[in-house]
Amino acid sequence: MINIEKHWYDVVVIGAGGAGLRAAIEARLAGKKVAIISKSLFGKAHTVMAEGGAAAAMGNVNPNDNWMVHFRDTMRGGKFLNNYRMAELHAKEAPERIWELETYGALFDRTKDGKISQRNFGGHEYPRLAHVGDRTGLELIRTLQQKIVSLQQEDKAQHGAYDARLRVFAECTITELLLDETGGQKRIAGAFGYHRESGEFVLFEAPAVVLATGGVGRSYKVTSNSWEYTGDGHALALRAGAKLINMEFLQFHPTGMVWPPSVRGILVTESVRGDGGILKNSEGKRFMFEYVPDVFRKQYAETPEEADRWYTDPDNNRRPPELLPRDEVARAINSEVKAGRGTKAGGVYLDIASRRPAAEILKKLPSMYHQFKELADVDITAQPMEVGPTCHYVMGGVEVDPDTASAGVLGLYAAGEVSGGMHGSNRLGGNSLSDLLVFGKRAGEYAASYTDTLAKRPKVNDKQVAVAVEEALTPLARDGGENPYTLQSDLQDVMGDLVGIIRRKGELQESLSRLSELRERIRKVGATGGRRYNPGWHLALDLRNMLVVSECTAKAALEREESRGGHTREDFPKMDSKWRQVNLVCALTPTGEVDLTHQPIPTMTPDLLALFDKSELAKYMTDKELS
Numbered sequence: 001m002i003n004i005e006k007h008w009y010d011v012v013v014i015g016a017g018g019a020g021l022r023a024a025i026e027a028r029l030a031g032k033k034v035a036i037i038s039k040s041l042f043g044k045a046h047t048v049m050a051e052g053g054a055a056a057a058m059g060n061v062n063p064n065d066n067w068m069v070h071f072r073d074t075m076r077g078g079k080f081l082n083n084y085r086m087a088e089l090h091a092k093e094a095p096e097r098i099w100e101l102e103t104y105g106a107l108f109d110r111t112k113d114g115k116i117s118q119r120n121f122g123g124h125e126y127p128r129l130a131h132v133g134d135r136t137g138l139e140l141i142r143t144l145q146q147k148i149v150s151l152q153q154e155d156k157a158q159h160g161a162y163d164a165r166l167r168v169f170a171e172c173t174i175t176e177l178l179l180d181e182t183g184g185q186k187r188i189a190g191a192f193g194y195h196r197e198s199g200e201f202v203l204f205e206a207p208a209v210v211l212a213t214g215g216v217g218r219s220y221k222v223t224s225n226s227w228e229y230t231g232d233g234h235a236l237a238l239r240a241g242a243k244l245i246n247m248e249f250l251q252f253h254p255t256g257m258v259w260p261p262s263v264r265g266i267l268v269t270e271s272v273r274g275d276g277g278i279l280k281n282s283e284g285k286r287f288m289f290e291y292v293p294d295v296f297r298k299q300y301a302e303t304p305e306e307a308d309r310w311y312t313d314p315d316n317n318r319r320p321p322e323l324l325p326r327d328e329v330a331r332a333i334n335s336e337v338k339a340g341r342g343t344k345a346g347g348v349y350l351d352i353a354s355r356r357p358a359a360e361i362l363k364k365l366p367s368m369y370h371q372f373k374e375l376a377d378v379d380i381t382a383q384p385m386e387v388g389p390t391c392h393y394v395m396g397g398v399e400v401d402p403d404t405a406s407a408g409v410l411g412l413y414a415a416g417e418v419s420g421g422m423h424g425s426n427r428l429g430g431n432s433l434s435d436l437l438v439f440g441k442r443a444g445e446y447a448a449s450y451t452d453t454l455a456k457r458p459k460v461n462d463k464q465v466a467v468a469v470e471e472a473l474t475p476l477a478r479d480g481g482e483n484p485y486t487l488q489s490d491l492q493d494v495m496g497d498l499v500g501i502i503r504r505k506g507e508l509q510e511s512l513s514r515l516s517e518l519r520e521r522i523r524k525v526g527a528t529g530g531r532r533y534n535p536g537w538h539l540a541l542d543l544r545n546m547l548v549v550s551e552c553t554a555k556a557a558l559e560r561e562e563s564r565g566g567h568t569r570e571d572f573p574k575m576d577s578k579w580r581q582v583n584l585v586c587a588l589t590p591t592g593e594v595d596l597t598h599q600p601i602p603t604m605t606p607d608l609l610a611l612f613d614k615s616e617l618a619k620y621m622t623d624k625e626l627s
């Protein structure tokens with residue numbers, strides 16, 4: 001007889017990064033009983049790793065900034081494939097969400113006159129990233145956790161227990177969402193998972209679930225993402241009947257560490273370039289001036305002199321090309337390396353040492369200094385760093401309603417990196433931290449109000465629970481099954497080699513047939529040992545999520561015959577305005593295959609269209625759309 005620990009909540013939030021914590025706070029403030037579930041330790045999420053800052057048009061450093069400029073930058077960055085309504089809400093609400101963090105106790109760096117300081121970042125017209133040195137994510141998580149503790153203290157005073165209305169389940173992985181399908185309509189009824197340490201199963205009965213599980217980067221070997229980003233939320237949503245959009249768009253951050261091999265992929269923050277760092281090839285040439293695409297030519301400097309003047313006089317000079325959106329810089333580095341002008345380890349040089357005094361580097365980039373000193377024995381105040389592209393962020397994700405964050409299945413919501421649409425084909429740096437605050441809050445609010453509309457709670461189906469138990473136990477029961485680590489490595493090879501930064505038709509076709517072979521092998525995955533802390537078993541369970549998400553990416557990448565943002569096709573090197581009108585949508589067939597369809601993207605409202613010059617829109621839109 002399998003023992004299953006049972007809990008009863010109004011709202012279950014899966015994920016304890018910024019999106020999950022902000023959603024949980026909002027649902028709790030609405031009076032709901034809320035569980036926060038986290039695969040990793042509490043406080044250890046992608047959000048904590050964020051370095052550069054959170055983008056919000058507060059206009060503290062340049063008063064010309066406002067939500068309309070931020071909206072324009074976000075749409076340009078996403079090459080106009082963004083869900084315009086999400087980009088609008090994000091630009092309008094981000095400043096409020098940042099100021100609100102201060103009321104929770106956040107301590108941002110300040111300007112001389114005491115306002116929240118804001119720094120430059122790629123694709124943002126004005127200094128816009130609220131930051132705490134290069135440890136912004138740490139402050140964000142610390143503050144949200146502090147708010148949670150303060151709410152728990154209120155609950156202790158009112159209800160006699162700290163976790164009466166807000167409880168954290170750390171090191172607990174959700175493997176399945178549970179649905180009530182009575183009357184032919186799917187409604188969320190709960191979530192099933194296991195405690196990582198004991199291997200014991202756990203069931204959360206709840207009418208509303210917020211997915212806040214972050215990204216998918218572990219499907220690639222060279223990635224800035226950590227072990228838990230196996231696309232669980234994306235896969236859970238698919239299996240529950242929701243859809244994924246834009247999965248072909250993956251952001252390869254231009255600057256990951258490339259040396260030594262053990263740390264390849266770890267992020268080198270864009271703040272290095274925002275604060276004056278420049279990129280050079282092995283011949284010592286500052287090469288980015290040669291890679292400014294026509295659509296951005298007007299906004300970027302043509303000479304190093306103009307670019308350097310911009311740091312002190314941004315109103316009369318144009319930005320350095322090192323601050324182009326990330327997809328452009330990543331492709332440029334890739335081209336330099338391919339042309340034989342890379343470093344021995346396959347990267348290029350990022351130099352701040354010759355550009356800023358050591359004391360300033362230490363003050364503004366303390367984490368980068370320690371990262372390079374400890375991991376690569378490089379002193380960034382005296383030597384250049386070696387960098388190259390690393391898989392960093394997934395623009396694609398769960399299709400949501402922009403206002404409510406509803407994922408299209410009753411009771412299911414998604415926010416943060418797991419959701420799709422907001423960033424279009426490419427995310428601007430800093431826009432994720434603000435995204436997760438804006439839409440985390442909205443998801444929590446609407447999940448809570450949804451539970452108020454229910455006449456009775458959806459019922460958990462015991463058969464579904466039995467299937468979830470069996471699914472989880474099968475790898476342990478299988479003798480001589482495939483090794484999960486080998487399977488993960490093989491999957492990463494397929495994605496890195498065939499669905500990487502530059503894509504080609506033949507390779508994408510090959511990736512799909514290799515993924516289909518992997519599907520068969522993953523069905524036979526085995527894990528030795530028992531249920532007590534067993535990472536091999538955990539990975540065996542994660543693999544099916546990584547696989548289905550990778551299939552979505554490969555299928556959509558093959559289908560989209562153009563290059564845009566985080567999707568570059570060597571055989572279709574240009575943007576095509578016909579493709580801008582289309583979202584590629586993935587759903588699962590009843591037999592679990594990925595089904596891909598085209599869906600028209602929502603048409604931008606005239607008031608928002610009027611924020612752009614017609615000549616600029618003409619670079620992205622069809623004549624029909626413009627008329």
Ligand SMILES: Cc1cc2nc3c(=O)[nH]c(=O)nc-3n(C[C@H](O)[C@H](O)[C@H](O)COP(=O)(O)OP(=O)(O)OC[C@H]3O[C@@H](n4cnc5c(N)ncnc54)[C@H](O)[C@@H]3O)c2cc1C
Pocket residue numbers: 014015016017018019020037038039040044045046047048049050051052053054055136137172173174175212213214215224225228232233267393415416417418429430431432433434436
């Ligand atoms: C090194 C680095 C630097 C970055 N710097 C910046 C920056 O400066 N500015 C910016 O805007 N963005 C930055 N980003 C991106 C940004 O940090 C992330 O996109 C963002 O934090 C994602 O937040 P999230 O709340 O959606 O998910 P995360 O913070 O990734 O949290 C996901 C949570 O879900 C949990 N989880 C996952 N699967 C399961 C499961 N099956 N069951 C239970 N729990 C699960 C995880 O344990 C975790 O708690 C950076 C990213 C990295 C990696």
